[in-house]
Amino acid sequence: MDCNVKAKYNFLALSLCLAIGAPALAHTKLESQVIQTASNSSLLESTLTLEQIIAIALQQDASREQLFAQSQATLSGGKAKATLMDPTVKFGFGGVPVDSFRLDQDPMSNISLGVMQKFDRGDTIELQTSQAEQQSQAVLQQAKAREHDVITTVTAVWLELGYNQKAKSLLLQQEKWLKQLINNQDSNYALGIGESQDVIAAQLKLSQLQQKLVSNAQVQQKLTAQLSEWLGREWQAKNSGLQASNQLDWHDLQQTLAAHSTAQTRYQLLMRHPVIQSLDSSLASAQTQVSIAEEAYAPQFGVEVMYAHRQANNMRGEPAPDMVSAYITLDIPLYTGSKQDKSLEAAQYQVGAAKSQRDAWLARMGAQLTGLISDRDHLQHRISHYQSHLLKQATAQLAAVERGYQNNSASFGDIVTSSLTQITIELELERLITDFNLTNNQIANLIGDYSSTSITKAERQEK
Known part of the structure; x- marks a missing residue:
């Protein structure tokens, strides 16, 4: 087995492990983890699945990494502030006579060394440490929300790409039928049993259809370009055979x-969303700031110790002893109206703002979830109607026209028209199926409850 084949198998094994362990399609526990970078040669040679694309996208997403780094910076910076103030060291000379500047002349002359340490008010340090962790957690949840967005975006691109690939196949079938119709009408016109306007009308329909094919190719290139945000432009240039799908397995979501069919239980699902958890952490941080502001009313203590060395003799001619001084300082907040009161008031307002922000997000997400579930139900009903009625009726009509053609009661143009109608209905059905899957994808982003095997099962069914 040569090196290229080994590289392919190694990358496939690595990607499978990453897709299972990463939060990619699970949407349940989007835990941050370091994914080993796959080699560029393997990336370019391999046909990527949705699982692999999501795993690579999470690894390559710079915004997610920026939020992780910001979370650690917030935690480290907060803990750096939540420490005792540095001690103050005082060194100098005291009681030195100005006529001689000698230290051994007057018993009051000394060389002194002192240390002063101030302590924060009340439990300020413990509260600041807790606040740093809460602020860091808020940013970390933003990183997890970014993971949700990346997964949702990549999945949506995959679904749209899968739809456009199926649409191209159906449009090519329509093109085939129209070309046959044009050939048939050309023959009839040459034999004098057809009209020129029929040929021109068929050619016009073919031209319009070819424009749809051009538009389809444009959309596919645009969708592939969106994936290059994470996979790179080199991948986009060398990979044109990506086989996507417009439907996934949503059994676990169902x-x-x-x-959770009631509003209350769905509210609990929304509470698990990283955005809401980030806002909860911000709210907890604001509440901690209120406690810190309340500690500002407590006195601030300090301790000062000084040692003085004397070189002169005392009045009895004996060496003067060294001296030690110790003090306790007390900073009493007497004028609180313009400082402590305002700081506490500002902190309390911030708590109210944080609560309102969280409630607004919950209301917005709740409305989105309700609307998406309603769209999902209607799409499901329409898909069922297409599959059980419209598609069967179109198939029955085509069969009837074919029998009529054999009995000389229908023309070849009638067969083409019926075939085009059937393909159009199939195309509309594929659009509904795609919209249904896109809606499920958005719902999953809100409630974050997916099975890691959903896409794998869907791909097996598709194959």
Whole structure:
């Protein structure tokens, strides 16, 4: 087995491990983890699955890494502030006579060394440490929310790309039928049993269809370009055979929605969203700031110790002893109206603002979830109607026209028209299926409850 084949198998094994362990499609526990970078040669040679693309996207996403780094910076910076103030060292000379500047002349002359340490008010240090952790957690949840967004975006691009690939296949079938119709009408016109306007009308339909194919190719290139945000432009240039799908397995999502059918239980699902958890951490940080502001009313203590060395003799001619001084300082907040009161008031207002922000997000997300579930139900009903009625009716109509053609009661143009109608209905059905999957994808982003095997099962079914 040569090196290239080994590289392919190594990358596939690595990608599978990353997709299972990463938060990629699980949407349940989007835990941050370091994913080993795959070699560029393997990336370019391999046909990537959705699982692998999401794993690579999470690893390559710079915004996510920036938020992780910011979280650590916030934690380290907060803990640096939540420490005792540095002690103050005082060194100097005292009681030195100005006529001689000698230290051994007057018993009061000394060389002194002192240390002063101030302590924060009350439990300020402990509260600042807790606040640093809360602020760091808020940023960390933003990183997890970014993971949600990346997964949702990549999945949406995958679904749209899968739809456009299926749409291209159906449009090519329509093109084939129109070309056959044009050939048939050209023959009839040459035999004098057809009209020129029929040929021109068919050619016009073919031209319009070809424009749809051009537009389809443009959309596919645009969707592939969106994936290059994480996979790179080199991948985009060398990989044109990405096979996507417009439907995934949403069985676990269906079970989750069925188990949380009331507004209250769905509210609990929304509370697990990283954005809400980030806002909860910000709210906790604001509440801690209120406690810190309340500690500002407590006195601030300090301790000062000084040692003085004397070189002169005392009045009895004996060496004067060294001296030690110790003090306790007390900073009493007497004028609190313009400082402590205002700081506490500002902190309390900030708590109210944080609560309002969280409630606004919950209301917005709740409305989005309700609307998406309503869209999902209507799309499901329309898909069922297409599959059980429209598609069967179109198939029956085509079969009837074919029988009529064999009995000389229908023309070849009637067969083409019926075939085009059937393909159009199939195309509309694929659009509904894609919209249904896109809606499920958005719901999953809000409630964050997916099975890691959902896409794997869907891909097996597709194959």
